[in-house]
Amino acid sequence: MSGKRKGLGRATVHDVAKLAGVSSITVSRYFKQPDVVSEALRLRIAEAVQTLDYLPNQAAGGLASTRGRIVAMVIPNISGPIFANTIQSFSDVLNRHGYQLLLASSYFSVEKEEDAVRAFLGWSPAALVLTSQYHSAGTERLIAKAGIPIVETWDYAPERQPLQVGFSHLEVGRQAVEYLHGKGHRRIAFVQNSLVGDLSALDRRDGYMARMTEQGLEPWVFVPTEADPFEAGRQAINSLLQRKQPAEAVIFANDNLAAGGMLAGLRAGMRFPQDGAIFGFGNYAFSELLLPSLTTIRPPAREIGEVAALRILQALGEVEIEGEIPHLNLLDCELIQRESA
Amino acid sequence: MSGKRKGLGRATVHDVAKLAGVSSITVSRYFKQPDVVSEALRLRIAEAVQTLDYLPNQAAGGLASTRGRIVAMVIPNISGPIFANTIQSFSDVLNRHGYQLLLASSYFSVEKEEDAVRAFLGWSPAALVLTSQYHSAGTERLIAKAGIPIVETWDYAPERQPLQVGFSHLEVGRQAVEYLHGKGHRRIAFVQNSLVGDLSALDRRDGYMARMTEQGLEPWVFVPTEADPFEAGRQAINSLLQRKQPAEAVIFANDNLAAGGMLAGLRAGMRFPQDGAIFGFGNYAFSELLLPSLTTIRPPAREIGEVAALRILQALGEVEIEGEIPHLNLLDCELIQRESA
DNA sequence: TTGTAGGCGTTATCAC
DNA sequence: GTGATAACGCCTACAA
DSSP states (O other), X not given: OOOSSOOOSSOOHHHHHHHHTSOHHHHHHHHHOGGGSOXXXXXXXXXXXXXXXXXXXXXXXXXXXXXOSEEEEEESOSSSTTHHHHHHHHHHHHHHTTOEEXXXXXXXXXXXXXXXXXXXXXXXXXXXXEESSOOOHHHHHHHHTSOSOEEEESOOOTTSSSEEEEOOHHHHHHHHHHHHXXXXXXXXXXXXXXXXXXXXXXXXXXXXXXXXHHTTOOOOXXXXXXXXXXXXXXXXXXXXXXXXXXXXEEEESSHHHHHHHHHHHHHTTOOTTTTOEEEOSSOOGGGGTSSSOOBEEEOOHHHHHHHHHHHHHHHTTSSOOSSSOOSEEEOOOEEEOOSOO | OOOOOOOOSSOOHHHHHHHXXXXXXXXXXXXXXXXXXXXXXXXXXXXXXXXXXXOXXXXXXXXHHSOOSEEEEEESOSSSTTHHHHHHHHHHHHHXXXXXXXXXXXXXXXXXXXXHHHHHHTTOOXXXXXXXXXXXXXXXXHXXXXXXXXXXXXXXXXXXXXXXXXXXXXXXXXXXXXHHHHTTOOSEEEEOOSSTTOHHHHHHHHHHHHHHHHTTOOOOEEOOOOSSHHHHHHHHHHHHHSSSSOOSEEEXXXXXXXXXXXXXXXXXXXXXXXXXXXXXXXXXXXXXXXXXOOBEEEOOHHHHHHHHHHHHHHHTTSSOOSSSOOSEEEOOOEEEXXXXX
């Protein structure tokens, strides 16, 4: 009987409606607002759904209602040691409310981020999550006119338009100085991330520099040339600790660098913290397993994902909230004192 | 002027078509098969797209063409130390070809996996990726009639319908025994994963048992009661090494357990491998950072993601291939000999 | 509580 | 090479 197009071959609302002896809109209501459908029809529809193995077509639904149950997230990387926790918790909370996660990584490149955002917007996501406050001009334009909730995570820039869920990297840098200074150290160095593009790490460095200056101490920033973080760490240790006037403490831009540096030192016969205090950032999984274990700062990775998801669900009206949705969500980092500093 | 529905408020093909003075189908072709559109029109359309900031609506496109450019993946967990690499490489390859990744985690629960699969199928994904060969009956039914390429990763079950991209956990178990036996060890124990649901880990145990038996050695399986992997590892070390006839070598179900065990031993004054060889699985990021560094087996995490994506793209006709698409993709694990065994 | 009509934005199909 | 038409599967708006 004709059929000029093929379709998916799956059952549709119409099939279910016919089998249940109702109109298709009633089947639609059965899924969206079950309490509006009478008990009798509900049972008939449920049976038809069973029989036909009916699955609502989300693309069609999203198209018709102009609001797809999908949320998009761009993150620097998935396999790195810290962002995965954010993705995990974010995705879990969303799934629980029937939303699906669309994911892509930017590798700390604002161009790749823009590509991902453009691709995502084609899916008319219900909301969009980005990492940090730093984006390309193109991304800024896209999100400005996207007309959906935008959330920036892993950073805290109160003056920006998008919802903020994260923490201040500047504060983290200051906090590290504070701690080491309190331990009596004066010659405190900072090892920068060799990964260009990680702009938040530069904020941590700036916080370090600001606090050092305030304390009347001279900032001492080491910039590794090695790309591999473990190698870069080794390079830093060699340069900072094996000299006449060695650093008393070294703050690394992240735990990878710190671990690489510490390991190189240990294998060269050094002892920590005796030969220099080692301070990291990130509280990666291995940090407590090192000998000595690594003193570091734990960013609220999981919490960021949870809060971001919650705010989005509230903005979408899926979760109730009294009053305004908090625009600024400043979460706590935790300084974890261990053996290395 | 009526307008009974609102729509997204964004520009559509029709807007672009009107501005460019062509029909909307030509705009569609401009995106799908640019070489079919004449140079002149292409320029006009490009300009209109620019002016209007037009973004193709993927949901509408997917609906009309019955093939959305989306691929769904269910993985045990995102934040764990090993699967993230698979997700990362998988997503990267797909993105490069204009496909987006829909992601959810099962936490090693076949029920959660089924929920995710059902939710995903509503999006009419172009393909579906699962982890391991173990699923619920419901999932089996769903994938059997999904009518899209299905890929099972991180395992290798030649007899199964879905495309296989992974490795044999049984083989991994045998390989560990082989290695330790070759080092002269006879009293070789295996520490099971305390995480129920990780069925592939049981396959590794079974491989261990089979090989031990073949060698005329008696299998010795320890089942931790502690849930936390580090605690479970400690428990295992205490039980296996601090006795009259201690184990000479211990194979752990994964690197987390091994690290926990080794660390507990070290802090108690033990030395490795002198007081017992320690063997892991997974080659987690920290494994090379431990002192002693951990001997383990590296699963082809990244490669699995790449190959899975490639096979899917080939099945979808996005990537050329001569002949049949290989159904069985057995990838190599790498035994990484380090200091602990 | 249930149904009718028609549109959401795109693309398959057929015609020129 | 380009266009007219209808259909993909669902949901909003309105009516009963």
